[in-house]
Amino acid sequence: MTDSHCHIAGKEFAGDLDAVVERARAAGVSRALVILAAEDDAEIARAATVLAAWPECRFSVGVHPHHARVFESNPQAAADTVAARLDALPAARAIGEIGLDYHYDFSPRSVQHDVFRVQIRLALERDLPIVIHTREAEDDTLRIIREEGQGRLRGVFHCFTGDQAAADRALATGFFLSIPGVATFPKAETLRQAAAAAPGDRLLVETDSPYLAPIPYRGKRNEPAYVAKVVEQLAAVRGVTAGEIGAQTDHNFDRLFRPRRR
Ligand SMILES: [Zn+2]
Ligand SMILES: [Zn+2]
Numbered sequence: 001m002t003d004s005h006c007h008i009a010g011k012e013f014a015g016d017l018d019a020v021v022e023r024a025r026a027a028g029v030s031r032a033l034v035i036l037a038a039e040d041d042a043e044i045a046r047a048a049t050v051l052a053a054w055p056e057c058r059f060s061v062g063v064h065p066h067h068a069r070v071f072e073s074n075p076q077a078a079a080d081t082v083a084a085r086l087d088a089l090p091a092a093r094a095i096g097e098i099g100l101d102y103h104y105d106f107s108p109r110s111v112q113h114d115v116f117r118v119q120i121r122l123a124l125e126r127d128l129p130i131v132i133h134t135r136e137a138e139d140d141t142l143r144i145i146r147e148e149g150q151g152r153l154r155g156v157f158h159c160f161t162g163d164q165a166a167a168d169r170a171l172a173t174g175f176f177l178s179i180p181g182v183a184t185f186p187k188a189e190t191l192r193q194a195a196a197a198a199p200g201d202r203l204l205v206e207t208d209s210p211y212l213a214p215i216p217y218r219g220k221r222n223e224p225a226y227v228a229k230v231v232e233q234l235a236a237v238r239g240v241t242a243g244e245i246g247a248q249t250d251h252n253f254d255r256l257f258r259p260r261r262r
Helices: 017-026 041-053 065-071 076-088 109-126 138-149 164-171 189-197 224-238 242-256
Strands: 002-006 031-037 058-062 092-101 130-135 155-157 176-179 203-205
Touching: 002 203, 002 224, 002 242, 017 041, 017 224, 031 041, 031 092, 058 076, 058 130, 065 076, 065 092, 065 109, 076 092, 076 109, 092 109, 092 138, 109 130, 109 138, 130 138, 138 164, 164 176, 164 189, 176 189, 189 224, 203 224, 203 242, 224 242
Parallel strands: 002 031, 031 058, 058 092, 092 130, 130 155, 155 176, 176 203
Antiparallel strands: none
């Protein structure tokens, strides 16, 4: 199994990373995509520690919409910062998480748009997939993907929690959907229906650790080992074995986050 989105280079894991990796491996989680905040020097520095503890991990670097405001006076500097991080991180496979968040609105929306757009342009330039964060901003997110994507942008909607109509709109971009532990929550019936109906070759699974721990760990710190609970849930709603979901989502991960040409 692969945890397609986690923040284990964050300070929440600095104290017990080795134990976290050990539990992931024991649960059958062989690797993870570790998200790095491009503007966070401390987190970027811990990427080396993560790679030493878990060499199968790969990275995604980006400026999150929450932090877009850091680049308010010069949005292009966000892309330049990401580009410099990519050059220094051979194990980076993607740009993200990037996108729009109108739930918290921590950055002005026009700045979120600009910072999102310049990072999409960088992704096209580098031929890298993007990891999208979108919250209460679906229409603008899809519009910007279409406007900037030139029909050749690849990526994933991380932490997808919408219904089947939202899944269909997202899938129409050609992107993948990454299903989080939210799918195990009792009230998430519409998400489970969407996850059951989506094409198997477009699904990924994630924890978004340290956030959003699945049942039965809800409310605790999340960690990559728990992606097994998401895989079990997907297997149950799709009527297949957990082994099949694990193999398929591993394969999908390899298709999306393939090695870089340069
Ligand atoms: Zn996110
Ligand atoms: Zn995240």
